[in-house]
Amino acid sequence: MQELNFNITTTIVMVSVLFLIIVIRYFVFSGAYYYTTFVLFRKRLLSRILDTNPISPGQIRSEVSYSILSAVIFAIFGIGTYWLWYKGFTAIYQDLGLYPLWYIPLSVFIVLFIQDTYYYWVHRWMHIPKVYRYFHKVHHNSVQTSVWTSFSFHPLETLLQAIIIPLIILWVPLHTYALLAILIIMTISATINHAGVEIYPKGKYGSWVGKLIIGATHHDVHHRKFLCNYGLYFTFWDRLMGTERELSSKGKKFLKR
Numbered sequence: 264m265q266e267l268n269f270n271i272t273t274t275i276v277m278v279s280v281l282f283l284i285i286v287i288r289y290f291v292f293s294g295a296y297y298y299t300t301f302v303l304f305r306k307r308l309l310s311r312i313l314d315t316n317p318i319s320p321g322q323i324r325s326e327v328s329y330s331i332l333s334a335v336i337f338a339i340f341g342i343g344t345y346w347l348w349y350k351g352f353t354a355i356y357q358d359l360g361l362y363p364l365w366y367i368p369l370s371v372f373i374v375l376f377i378q379d380t381y382y383y384w385v386h387r388w389m390h391i392p393k394v395y396r397y398f399h400k401v402h403h404n405s406v407q408t409s410v411w412t413s414f415s416f417h418p419l420e421t422l423l424q425a426i427i428i429p430l431i432i433l434w435v436p437l438h439t440y441a442l443l444a445i446l447i448i449m450t451i452s453a454t455i456n457h458a459g460v461e462i463y464p465k466g467k468y469g470s471w472v473g474k475l476i477i478g479a480t481h482h483d484v485h486h487r488k489f490l491c492n493y494g495l496y497f498t499f500w501d502r503l504m505g506t507e508r509e510l511s512s513k514g515k516k517f518l519k520r
């Protein structure tokens with residue numbers, strides 16, 4: 264195979280293609296999620312919508328703009344990561360026989376846990392008033408969140424979010440399938456957590472899921488009350504550090520605590 268030359272033109276083309284993929288993914292996934300929950304199953308999910316007030320078009324425009332800006336940064340980091348892999352600097356592997364098969368789900372969990380730990384502490388740091396203004400305020404401009412809030416961050420915050428995956432894959436052996444699964448989970452989780460509708464099951468399962476994994480209700484409280492519920496995927500750090508706050512009455516109804 265011909266050696267790939269990472270010159271300026273090739274790099275710009277690759278970043279542009281990845282940017283388009285990321286933006287299309289955002290519109291398609293967020294759009295499909297919105298359509299499924301707020302249109303197709305509206306009647307069934309009506310009581311699970313956390314806030315039925317309409318969101319202003321201005322807020323949605325701003326969220327979409329910042330999300331597109333985030334896509335530029337994610338694309339640059341994505342191609343940077345591809346370069347690291349291409350040059351053999353990462354621990355990514357493709358031979359399924361290299362590690363036992365059970366290591367694939369375990370590696371996904373390990374990476375999600377590292378990312379969750381990193382984000383919990385960076386997130387708390389970003390809530391220090393001086394830092395908050397420059398890094399995190401943009402994301403909190405959305406008090407009532409929607410599917411479009413999922414990647415609406417100030418570029419400085421996006422940088423902090425984007426850097427962790429390349430750093431992890433330098434050290435943690437990951438099959439390409441595991442990496443793909445992580446990227447998909449990142450998208451799904453960001454959308455679910457901001458969509459403003461609780462989709463976790465009711466009753467016993469719901470309470471289990473809601474106790475361990477962050478969902479719309481949990482993250483909604485963060486956007487409304489600020490200094491609590493900082494986690495990304497798991498409730499672990501919020502529980503350990505005592506920063507988990509009560510869910511709204513609507514949330515409690517669905518995810519018994």
Ligand SMILES: [Zn+2]
Binds near residue numbers: 402457486
């Ligand atoms: Zn958020």
Ligand SMILES: [Zn+2]
Binds near residue numbers: 386390403485489
């Ligand atoms: Zn925050």
